Amino acid sequence: LAKTTQPISMDSYEGQEVNITCSHNNIATNDYITWYQQFPSQGPRFIIQGYKTKVTNEVASLFIPADRKSSTLSLPRVSLSDTAVYYCLVGTGGSYIPTFGRGTSLIVHP
């Protein structure tokens, strides 16, 4: 299974754009890249998923370079409510077990 590496924590301020980069050097050809968000006392929630290039939805954008060895989650104009832990996952396949590391703890300051 592809291992992911992402920063343990990040700080930002309201209104700023936040970019969280995840490294996955041994990503397999069929692997997808998926990001989840977790608020305190809740289970993780799906944010976005991509395979290559760029994906955008109403919450975030996901940038994936051609070699797919990393990906960047971009949160535009964050607010205090974006304070959460963000997890990067890589994988797919018949016996896929999503592996959540410690994620990136994002704190948004006023």
Place this chain on the structure above:
Amino acid sequence: GAGVSQSPSNKVTEKGKDVELRCDPISGHTALYWYRQSLGQGLEFLIYFQGNSAPDKSGLPSDRFSAERTGGSVSTLTIQRTQQEDSAVYLCASRAGQTNEKLFFGSGTQLSVL
């Protein structure tokens, strides 16, 4: 239902007692996962059910832990002879079908073993 439902939301028990945690996945979802999360830590995989296949139990930490899924729907995670180190949030997630489909999580059961 509208989402994944877990019960109870909180469980306090004494060391040595058995506990049962319940998960109601989204109707029609064939895959079901159990994870646990200790304070400030990531999610630790416990067990995975996929349709009628034998479950993947590779994440269960000891033989005190077991889980079943009846009728391909509701799942119960049982912890026998609970220990203080079992204290954690136990999260259940379900997935529709294809392995790159997103997981839907419940809010978890906070287990405290005194």
